[in-house]
Amino acid sequence: MPRGLSPFGMPARHPWEIPLLVVVIMITGVAYLLAILLVLVELVAEPVVDAQGQPESGGSLLTSPYVLVLLFAPVLLWAGRGLNFARMRINGVRMSPTQFPEGYRLVQEAAARFGMSKAPDAYVILGNGQINAFASGHGFRRFVVVYSDLFEIGGKAREPDALAFIIGHEVGHIAAGHVSYWRQLGMFVAPYLPILGSSLIRAQEYTADNHGFCNRHLGAPGAMATLAAGKYLNTEVGFDEMADRAATEKGGFVLLVNAMSSHPVLTWRMWALRDRSKPGPMFWHPSPPHPGTIPPPGGYPCKQHPQPTPRNPADPGRLPRCLVRGPGTSTTSA
Numbered sequence: 467m468p469r470g471l472s473p474f475g476m477p478a479r480h481p482w483e484i485p486l487l488v489v490v491i492m493i494t495g496v497a498y499l500l501a502i503l504l505v506l507v508e509l510v511a512e513p514v515v516d517a518q519g520q521p522e523s524g525g526s527l528l529t530s531p532y533v534l535v536l537l538f539a540p541v542l543l544w545a546g547r548g549l550n551f552a553r554m555r556i557n558g559v560r561m562s563p564t565q566f567p568e569g570y571r572l573v574q575e576a577a578a579r580f581g582m583s584k585a586p587d588a589y590v591i592l593g594n595g596q597i598n599a600f601a602s603g604h605g606f607r608r609f610v611v612v613y614s615d616l617f618e619i620g621g622k623a624r625e626p627d628a629l630a631f632i633i634g635h636e637v638g639h640i641a642a643g644h645v646s647y648w649r650q651l652g653m654f655v656a657p658y659l660p661i662l663g664s665s666l667i668r669a670q671e672y673t674a675d676n677h678g679f680c681n682r683h684l685g686a687p688g689a690m691a692t693l694a695a696g697k698y699l700n701t702e703v704g705f706d707e708m709a710d711r712a713a714t715e716k717g718g719f720v721l722l723v724n725a726m727s728s729h730p731v732l733t734w735r736m737w738a739l740r741d742r743s744k745p746g747p748m749f750w751h752p753s754p755p756h757p758g759t760i761p762p763p764g765g766y767p768c769k770q771h772p773q774p775t776p777r778n779p780a781d782p783g784r785l786p787r788c789l790v791r792g793p794g795t796s797t798t799s800a
């Protein structure tokens with residue numbers, strides 16, 4: 467099935483992801499080799515002595531935390547993943563047909579949507595007001611974790627479409643191979659590479675958003691609004707109004723904040739989820755489709771639906787708008 471940005475077919479990988487991954491893997495490989503080389507040199511080289519013939523103390527590479535972390539990276543990563551999975555297994559509420567059945571069904575559906583042979587395990591943990599979810603793995607096991615604040619009292623989804631988008635995003639991380647042990651070992655130094663490392667993570671997030679969009683495109687505005695303003699005030703967020711600001715908020719600091727972010731900044735992320743004609747903007751703020759014009763509040767009217775009917779006339783920010791600009795694919799955010 468072809469991969470693309472529309473809600474149909476299979477979700478596309480962001481075009482920056484693999485090139486950045488290759489560069490980061492090469493740098494990580496060089497770092498591993500350097501660490502091994504430095505230790506070997508220290509082990510076989512004659513000790514450096516001072517004027518009195520005493521071995522100079524201090525500065526041993528064998529006790530340098532950076533060298534040690536690199537040398538033991540395979541074990542540290544393996545143990546970290548094992549501990550993380552264990553925490554979920556002993557503290558998390560495992561989604562099942564009887565516990566958070568709606569979430570369980572959404573995980574099964576997302577895995578089937580992406581052609582995965584096995585659905586990941588899924589857990590709910592206490593959110594304490596935070597909105598978050600993540601995916602990880604250990605050994606051959608893969609799992610997603612959803613914070614409880616995405617559910618209502620009674621275990622139902624607070625925003626069913628938004629939750630389907632978020633679960634699609636997390637299962638998408640697994641489907642795209644982002645949580646593989648070998649991949650994470652190859653990206654081990656990414657957190658220490660300013661801009662380069664965060665850009666790789668950001669490209670992965672766009673890829674995962676493409677999965678979430680494929681899984682439940684109608685949930686994208688709700689998910690973004692919840693990330694922007696929380697679970698109670700998300701209805702105050704005009705998705706289009708906020709997405710429009712991606713093109714108007716400019717400046718060097720804006721570019722820098724985005725370049726250093728692990729996730730695309732929210733306005734750009736919303737823009738990418740609305741404009742499905744091209745991949746999400748990575749380094750430069752997006753431009754409106756009509757050069758020289760200031761985007762009207764609420765986004766550009768969709769050609770296929772020239773006069774959309776407002777669901778709520780008092781809330782222009784939530785007018786149904788065109789989400790898909792590609793030929794032959796059209797839908798609205800209503």
Ligand SMILES: [Zn+2]
Nearest residue numbers: 635639671674
């Ligand atoms: Zn993500």
